[in-house]
Amino acid sequence: MTPFTTLTAIALPLIRDNIDTDAIIPSREMKGTGKTGLADGLFAGWRYTEVGGRVPDPGFVLNDPAYADAQILLGGANFGCGSSREHAAWALAEYGFRVVIAPSFNPIFRGNCVRNGIVPVVLDPAVVGEVRGPLTVDLMAQSVITTGGECHMFAIDAEAKAMLIGGLDAIDLTLQHRGRIDAVRAADRLVRPWVYL
């Protein structure tokens, strides 16, 4: 996973509440059993003029040339609700997004972002509605800075921050606790033998 420290990039506004993972990557666009080949399907239902087609709808913000290099996505409340499909995070990452800023996130989607190097930034709805243009996201400082120098602080838990900054593999980290896991399981087996099939 690519480590994240700080990023200055164009922010693309797609400020609708309850953008679900079916909208981020429609199920029909998840054609293979792998994690790649998903960027073209990102927001496919809104992005193209026809289902299954690839003719860009000029009315959709993702097709606006001004946002061609956007790496930050501004979304509405409850962003990433619905299906747990990690393909939503894979599609966003493959397209080039490294940050999603929204007033709130669905918990599963938020976790999927962190595991794929995308920073989920929670900011007040009024701020998300106002900030535009290039933004600087500093994960160390937990701040979003506008070109005008306005600074908005955000909260993120230590685990997510460490994983993102270090570009860490969660399984490797956890396997460092293997001895402790085995001991806890062995003790638990005596207390709850019916759990262990």
Place this chain on the structure above:
Amino acid sequence: MGKTIFEKIWDRHLVTDLDSATGLILIDRILLHERTGSVALESLAAAGRPVAAPRQAFATMDHIVDTLPGRTDRTIMPTGTAFIEATRRAATAAGITLFDLGDPRQGIGHVISPELGIVLPGLTLVCPDSHTCSQGAIGALAWGIGSSEAEHALATSTLRVRRPGTMRITVDGVLGVGVTAKDLALHLLARFGSSGAKGHVVEYAGAAVRALDVEARLTLCNMATEFSAFSAIIAPDEVVFDWLAGRPYAPQGALWAQAVADWRTLSSDADAKFDAELRVDAADVRPMVTWGTSPQQAMPIGAHVPGHADVAARDTAESHARALDYMGLRAWQALDGEPIDAAFIGSCTNSRLSDLRRAAAILKGRHVADGVRAICVPGSGAVKAAAKAEGIDQVFRDAGFEWREPGCSMCFFAGGESFGAQERVITSTNRNFESRQGPGTRSHLASPETVAASAIAGRIIAAADLKDFVA
């Protein structure tokens, strides 16, 4: 201070605190399906990591498999076969029990796991599927995860979990006649919004919840993900223990008695504190239907479609207008005059035997309206067989319903079967998102009773109003 049921389960599964907000949690059961499970298993194998406890992991085929009679590995979804074959190959290689096509136990994960006793009270269970919260109805801590987390759980028998807040929703009183757990779920969404639970573990409590049978509890907990909850849970009681006894993966004999004694401790203590508390009166709940493209956009059947001012606390003007435009509706209009094109009974929300029985009671001796395509998809092989034994399958067929093989089917469009653009569908499923059931399809969520009654009337009505319907 006392503990909530969530805290009791959390503490027992805590391997170590990773930091002040995150725990390393033991995972007792892992459930996979061919849509998101295949990628997790293949990725794990590619990394050379074995599955730590394959006997505690299970896989089913539900998301992509066809549900038409006579189905095979070949799917209507163009690349579906690859998902089926990859899952079969990877599950077999990893030594994981697979409920494959043709296995009488095959079905929707959240239907078969309780049915087989895979989920039990007090367990932690994860599945790369958002509706895993359904299984909290058994008194387990069960939640949906991504594919990377599924890999993590398979490789380590643990997950790194940010500790969720706790919320209790107490439902006092008694649900009215003809008012179901589905209506209660939609009532809560309409009232508190689709961000209403904000990542909390929701404990459903109160007299009206206690009075629900296990299958109704599964329906209620199922839609907690629509509420943006981490998960939902209901304290297990004698109703659950009686229901679980003798199921294939449930403990037997002396172990059963030992387990039940343990499970009886799994309720929130009287002095336990929740981070948030909501309280509703069951008498306020009516048969519900959604009018928009988010599950929170729900209203009592017979009410008029709200104007923006009526829902301004939940919906922006933009999302309200967008939903109406997509659904082909106008503010303040009545919904019951809109003709429907299709009716669907199925999904992890409402495809269990009791759902089918209640729908069949309405359909018996009646026929769906002309021009309405009606489909019933039992949730599992066991549900299908039990329905057949009771003659319910024939009631559905005689009423003009298609009677299908178990699976998720047309709850969502994966590139295979779908409903048509602008088609209005009354559906017992859980999501009315844009294009969820087909490109441009207009989905109205409701209970199986409402779906059955509406299929007969050809328009959206409550079952209680069916007797007044004149064809």
